[in-house]
Amino acid sequence: MSESVKRSNPLVWLIDPFKSTASHADPVYRFSWSQAAWLLPLAIGIAGLVISAVGWATDSHQFYFSYLIGWAFCLSVTLGAYFFVVIQHMTKARWSVVLRRIPETLIWSFPLLAVLSIPVILGMHDLYHWTHAELLDPASPEFDPIIAGKAAYLNTPFFLARLAFYFLVWTFISFKLYSLSLKQDVDPDGSIPKQQRKWSAIGLVLGGISTAFAGMDILMSLDPHWFSTIFGIYFFAGSFMVIMAVMALTAMILQRNGMLQGVIKVDHYQDLGKFLFGFTVFWAYIGFSQYMLIWYGNLPEETLFYRHRMEHGWETFSAILLVCHFIIPFVVLIGRWSKRLLPLLGFMCVWMITMHWFDYFWIAAPVLHGDHAVMSLYDVAAWLGLFGVFVGAFMYRLSRHPLVPQRDPRLAKSLSFTNS
Amino acid sequence: MLNQLARDVKASMSIYEAGEDQVYGVLAEFAHPGELLHAAEAVRKAGYRHYDTHSPFPIHGMDKAMGLGNSIVGWITLGGGITGLALATLMQWWMSAVDYPINISGKPFFAVEPSIPIMFELTVLLASLATAAGMFALNGLPRPYNPLFYSKNFLRVTDDAFFLHIAASDGRFSQEATTQMLRDLGASNVETIHDRGTEDED
Numbered sequence: 249m250s251e252s253v254k255r256s257n258p259l260v261w262l263i264d265p266f267k268s269t270a271s272h273a274d275p276v277y278r279f280s281w282s283q284a285a286w287l288l289p290l291a292i293g294i295a296g297l298v299i300s301a302v303g304w305a306t307d308s309h310q311f312y313f314s315y316l317i318g319w320a321f322c323l324s325v326t327l328g329a330y331f332f333v334v335i336q337h338m339t340k341a342r343w344s345v346v347l348r349r350i351p352e353t354l355i356w357s358f359p360l361l362a363v364l365s366i367p368v369i370l371g372m373h374d375l376y377h378w379t380h381a382e383l384l385d386p387a388s389p390e391f392d393p394i395i396a397g398k399a400a401y402l403n404t405p406f407f408l409a410r411l412a413f414y415f416l417v418w419t420f421i422s423f424k425l426y427s428l429s430l431k432q433d434v435d436p437d438g439s440i441p442k443q444q445r446k447w448s449a450i451g452l453v454l455g456g457i458s459t460a461f462a463g464m465d466i467l468m469s470l471d472p473h474w475f476s477t478i479f480g481i482y483f484f485a486g487s488f489m490v491i492m493a494v495m496a497l498t499a500m501i502l503q504r505n506g507m508l509q510g511v512i513k514v515d516h517y518q519d520l521g522k523f524l525f526g527f528t529v530f531w532a533y534i535g536f537s538q539y540m541l542i543w544y545g546n547l548p549e550e551t552l553f554y555r556h557r558m559e560h561g562w563e564t565f566s567a568i569l570l571v572c573h574f575i576i577p578f579v580v581l582i583g584r585w586s587k588r589l590l591p592l593l594g595f596m597c598v599w600m601i602t603m604h605w606f607d608y609f610w611i612a613a614p615v616l617h618g619d620h621a622v623m624s625l626y627d628v629a630a631w632l633g634l635f636g637v638f639v640g641a642f643m644y645r646l647s648r649h650p651l652v653p654q655r656d657p658r659l660a661k662s663l664s665f666t667n668s
Numbered sequence: 669m670l671n672q673l674a675r676d677v678k679a680s681m682s683i684y685e686a687g688e689d690q691v692y693g694v695l696a697e698f699a700h701p702g703e704l705l706h707a708a709e710a711v712r713k714a715g716y717r718h719y720d721t722h723s724p725f726p727i728h729g730m731d732k733a734m735g736l737g738n739s740i741v742g743w744i745t746l747g748g749g750i751t752g753l754a755l756a757t758l759m760q761w762w763m764s765a766v767d768y769p770i771n772i773s774g775k776p777f778f779a780v781e782p783s784i785p786i787m788f789e790l791t792v793l794l795a796s797l798a799t800a801a802g803m804f805a806l807n808g809l810p811r812p813y814n815p816l817f818y819s820k821n822f823l824r825v826t827d828d829a830f831f832l833h834i835a836a837s838d839g840r841f842s843q844e845a846t847t848q849m850l851r852d853l854g855a856s857n858v859e860t861i862h863d864r865g866t867e868d869e870d
Binding site for chain 2: 543584
C-alpha cells in the first residue's frame with residue numbers, strides 16, 4: 249500500500265477501509281456537499297429500522313420476511329456494482345471511467361451487509377422452511393421426503409458456511425479493486441490497470457458462480473420444494489439492471505448539488521439508459537424463460553411457485569410486476585430521446601429501483617402470506633431502513649475520496665466521449 | 669414533379685445528377701480530419717445542402733457538423749418488428765389451432781406461452797432485416813458507380829486523405845465561387861469532377 253493511502257482505524261473499517269484521500273482530489277472531482285449527503289439517508293434509514301424494530305416486537309414472522317427482502321435488495325445493488333466494475337476493467341472500457349467511482353464505492357458495502365445479515369440468520373427458522381428438523385425425521389408425521397432429499401445441501405451449517413464464503417470472496421475482490429483504484433488517485437503506478445484487470449478476471453469467475461448460488465440460497469430456498477435452474481441468472485439480471493439506475497441517479501444527485509459539472513454528460517447518461525433498458529428486457533427474457541419452461545413441463549413441484557402467485561390476490565401483484573417492471577419501462581426507455589431527457593431518465597431510475605424491490609417482494613412475500621395477498625407497512629419500513637443506512641454509508645465513503653478515478657489512463661477518453 | 673421527387677430522394681442518398689457540361693461538382697482535399705470537420709460545418713453554414721464528406725475512418729462529430737440529425741431507420745426497424753410480431757402470432761395460431769391441431773399432453777391448441785419465443789424471434793428477425801434493408805435504402809449503398817472515381821486523387825480516400833465534395837446540383841453551386849470558398853477553408857487541392865458516365869477514360 250502506498251504511503252498516501254492509509255488504512256482507516258478498525259472502527260471505521262466497516263464503512264471505509266481507508267483514510268480520507270479527499271485532499272488529493274482535483275478541484276473538479278472533489279466532493280463539495282455538506283454532511284447532509286450521508287446524514288439525511290442515514291436518518292431515514294434509522295427511522296425505518298426503528299419502525300421495523302416495532303415490527304419485530306409485534307410480529308417477528310412478518311419482520312423477518314420484510315427484512316430479508318430489503319437486505320436482499322441492498323445485496324443485489326452491491327452485486328450489480330461489483331459486476332459493473334469487473335466488466336469495465338475486463339473490457340478496458342473507456343466510456344464509463346467518469347462513472348466508475350460510484351460502483352467502486354458501492355462494492356465496499358459487502359462488510360456492512362455481512363453485519364446486517366445477522367437478523368436474517370437469527371430469523372432462519374421463520375424464513376426457511378427447510379430448517380425445521382421434524383421435516384427430516386422419517387418417524388415424524390411432518391416428514392417431508394422431498395426436503396429430506398435436499399438436506400445434504402439445504403442444512404443450516406452448510407448454508408451459513410456458503411454465506412460466509414460468498415461474503416469473503418466478494419469482500420476480498422472488492423477490497424482489491426477499491427484499494428487499487430484509490431491508490432491510483434494519489435500514486436498513479438503504471439502497473440495498476442493490469443492488476444485491476446487481473447483481479448477482475450478472478451472476480452468475474454468467482455462472482456458469477458457465487459452470485460448464482462447466493463440467489464438460489466437466499467431467495468429460491470424460501471420455497472424449498474420449488475427449484476429453477478435459471479434462478480441464479482434471474483437474480484443477476486435484476487441486480488445488473490438496478491445498478492444502472494442507482495449509478496445514473498447518484499450521478500444526477502451529485503450534479504444537482506454542483507459536483508462533476510461537465511464531467512458526466514448526457515452521453516454517459518444515455519449509455520446508462522441503454523443498459524437500463526437492455527437489462528430490463530433481459531430480466532423479462534429470463535423471467536419469461538423460467539415461466540415458460542415450467543408451464544410446458546407442468547411438474548407439480550415447479551408449477552406450485554406460479555400457482556401461489558396467481559391466486560388469493562397475488563395475481564394482481566404478478567400483473568403489476570409484468571406491467572411495471574417490463575412493459576412500461578420497455579415503452580418509455582426504447583427511444584433515444586427518453587434516455588437523453590434527464591428528468592425522465594431520473595424518474596425511470598427511481599421507478600426501476602422501486603420495481604426491483606417489488607420483484608423481491610413478489611418472490612418472498614407469497615411464501616409468508618400464501619392465502620391472502622398483502623403488503624405490510626413493515627415491508628416498506630425495512631426496505632427504506634436498510635436502504636437508507638446502506639446509502640448513508642455509501643455517501644459517507646464517497647465523500648472521503650475523489651469522485652472520479654482521476655489518474656486512470658483512460659479518463660481523457662471518457663471525458664471526451666460522445667454518442668453521435 | 670415526379671422527376672424532382674426522384675432527384676430529391678437520390679440526393680438524400682448523396683447521389684447527385686451532373687449539371688451542364690457534365691460538371692458533377694468540385695472535390696476538395698484536406699490534410700487532417702479536424703480540417704474536414706470544420707470545412708463541413710462551414711459549408712453547411714454557407715447554405716449548401718448537396719455535399720458529402722469522405723474519409724478513411726469515421727470522424728466523431730461529423731454527423732453534427734454536417735447537420736445530419738437522427739436517421740429514420742429506427743422507424744423502419746419498428747415497422748419490421750411489428751410485422752414480425754403479427755406474422756408470428758398469426759402463424760402460431762393458424763398452424764397449431766386451425767390447420768393441424770394436435771393435442772399435446774392436454775395443452776390448449778393455441779396458447780400464448782409457448783408462442784412467445786416464436787413471436788419474439790420473428791420480431792427480432794424482421795426488425796433486424798428491416799434495419800439492414802432500411803440502412804442500405806437510406807444511404808444509397810452499395811454504389812458501384814460514382815463520378816468521384818474519375819479523380820485519381822480520390823483513390824487515397826481509403827488510405828490517408830480526407831475529401832469534401834460539393835455537387836453541381838446544389839442551388840448555390842457556382843464553379844468559381846465554390847472552388848474559391850473551399851480554397852479559403854484550407855483545402856490543399858480542389859478539382860472539378862466531370863460525370864463522364866460509363867465511358868472509358870483511357
